Amino acid sequence: MILPGSRHKFAMRTAILLVLIVGTAVVPVLGASTDTGVTISADGDQSYYLGEKVVLRGQNSETDTVYLFLTGPDLQATGVNLESPDKAVVSGDPDSFTVVKTDPDNTWEYSYYTANLNLDAGTYTLYAVSKPTAKNRLDGSTAYGTTGIILKKPFITAEISPSNVIKGQPFSVTGIAEGVPNEVQIWITGDSYVYTTQTPVNSDASFTFDADSAMSGDLPAGQNYLIVQHPMADNQLDFIVSGDYVCNVKQGSNANVFKINGQGSLDGMDAADALIEAISSQETNDDTYTSDMYTIIPFQVTGEGDLTSPATGAPTLSADGDQSYYLGEKVVLRGQSSSADTVYLFLTGPNLQATGVNLESPDEAVASGDPDSFTVVKTDPDNTWEYSFYTANLNLDAGSYTLYAVSRPIAKDRFDDSTAYDSTSIILKKPFISAEISPTNVVKGQPFLVTGTAEGVPSEVLIWITGDSYVYTTQTPVNSDASFTFDADSAMSGDLPAGQNYLIVQHPMADNQFDFIVGGDYVRNVKQSNGRNVFKISGYGSLDGIDAADVLTDAVSSQETGGDSTSDTYTIIPFRVSVY
Structure with missing residues (x-):
């Protein structure tokens, strides 16, 4: 649920200001280590939106190679690879690091593309080391330098599907533009190729650009760059094509930035760099949030063959609703399978293994021939199947994902003409409400915590816990930083039924009023006339x-789908209660 118009933009501006104020206080002032043979710095003000390019540069008088790694929130303490932050660096293993060659003048430079990486907003430290040494092995004999950066929550995210585009094969660009502008501007640059178009943004902040076979066939083979430009608060694109030039309309009709057509024009990486540097420069000097923002994604274009079409007799797969969900919501998947009594599900998307991952454990890749690596669903006697995909507290970024249903345990890289499968796409959006239980497995009689964040900073959230012959509800205040905490003491924990339970946290959204509350023996929808009863929660x-x-979350989702920004939203977390 996206807050409309000025209310949403104001909320997001406030959030960014908080990040900047807090972030500036905590970014470490870091320089070289005890040895000054290697240096590192990041261009700009060391504060970037996820999706922007961060140019790193420095000197290395020790060796002909610099080994880079990163530390920060939820990353391995010893450091991780910049391009694959799920992979820890290992001392003595050069391939585990991000490797940059030193130039003859002892300088080095590296472009760090932050789009579609498994990184949270927060403060990070970048290390440049003269030899492949992880943080826990750095000592006085190792030449290294460090610098701190802030990565901020993006206003714009995008994804190309498939990630490797094939000439002559259609592809899609999907994403989220927070603030719901009228449109975003899409740029694609490659060797002797520049393309730009405007794409409308839907009311849920999603956008889709479909490239047909003809356009795909025109793309140059090799490295290309996708840039999606967000107009920000004034809803006006600052950088557009005018004649043979990209011009900055904020600085007047004759403010040409660079030539994009004809002799002397820029293309490929040169055009991409010139455009994003112009956007970044203007954005850095603007505190009104009217200067444009962008995300950039490098991608490859090949001429190789594509996956074959699904085989005859394949299972079917669909997702209930409009295929756009907040992280934390339940996604109901369903379909039919006449060729097998079992359906094997997996997921692909941003920062996931290309061959597919388990829905319940997206850090675990599926493996052909290993049923246990898939999410397995049994087909009912009428050949239908159904699965509830709980998206809370999974290692998934906001973005576009593809779900696969296969008749046998086969990963995406092993699909061929004989593979019976179906797929569907969904968008997972940055949540307005997130929550976590600690510890994740509750023990009867032991205290536990529910913590989370409620964007928009409502006065309070409504907490529900349901289990076998048990329903509990209470309201919990939200702090000024949007966080909330509910402390369950030993007495309450002791009342919980053993086995499967469900935590639901309900967000009142823009009107700061809960739509669904307990009234007597019933849960009532107070938005409907006379507070219509939804279901009975107490008694016979x-x-x-x-x-x-299920009934509660279905009721919240159904009302929310109507497009009213005052309708409540929720997150749901299944959890188990054990008895020691």
Whole structure:
């Protein structure tokens, strides 16, 4: 659920200001280590939106190679590879580091593309080392330098599907433009090729650009660059094509930035760099949030063959609703399978293994021939199947994902003419509400915590816990930084039923009023006339456990789908209660 117009933009501006104020206080002032043979710095003000390019540069008088790694929130403490932050660096293993060659004048430079990496907003430290040495092995004999950067929550995200484009094969660009501008501007640059178009943004902040076979056939083979430009608060694109030039309309009709057509024009990486540097420079000097922003994604174009079409008799797959969900919501998947009594599900998307991952454990790649590596669903006697995909607290970024249903345990890289499968795409959006239980497995009689963030900073959130013959609800205040905490003491924990339980945290959204509350023995929808009863929660015939959770979340989702920014939203987390 996206807050409309000025209210949403104001909320997002406030969030950015908080990040900047807090971030400036915590970015470490870091220089070289005890040995000054290697230096590192980041161009600009060391504060960037996820999706922007960060240019790193420095000197190395020790060796002909610089080994880079990163530390920061939720990363391995010893450091991780910049391009694959899920992979820890290992002392003595050069391939685990991001490797940059030193130029003859002892300088080095590296362009760090931050789009579609498994990184949270926060403060990070970059290390440049003269030899492949992880942080825990750095000592006085190792030449290294460090610098701190802030990566901020993006206003614009995008993804290309498939990630490796094939000439003559259609592809899609999908993404999220926070603030819901009228449109975003898409640029694609390659060898002797520049393309630009404007694409409308939907009311849920999503956008889609479909490139047909003809356009794909015109793309140059090799390295290309996708840039998606967000107009920000004034809803006006600052950089557009005018004649043979890219011009800055904020600086007047004759403010040409660089030539894009004809003799002396820029293309490929040169055009991409000139454009994003112009956008970044203007954005850095603007505190009104009217200067444009961007995300950039390098991608390859090849001429190789594509996956074959699904085989006859394949299972079918669909996702309930409009295929656009907040992280934390439940996604109901369903379909049919006449050729097998089992369906094997997997997922592909941003920062996931290209061959596919398990829905419940997206850090685990699926492996052909290994059923246990897939999410397995049994087909019902009528050949239908259904699966509830709980998206809370999974290692997934906001973005576009593809779900696959296969009749046998086969990963994406092993698909051929004989593979019976179907696929569907969904968008997972940055949540307005997130929550976590600590510890994740609750023990009866032991205290536990529910913590989270409620964007927009409502006065309070509504917490529901449902289990076998058990329903609990309470309101919890939200702090000024959008965080909330609910402390469950030993007495409450002791009342929880053993086994499967469900936590639901309800966000009141823009009107700061809860739409669904307990009234007597019923959960009531107070937005509808006379507070219509939704389901019975106490006494004979009442619902509990998954039944209560499903009816509540379905009711919230149904009202939210109507497009009203005051309708509540939620996150749901299944958790288990054990008895020691």
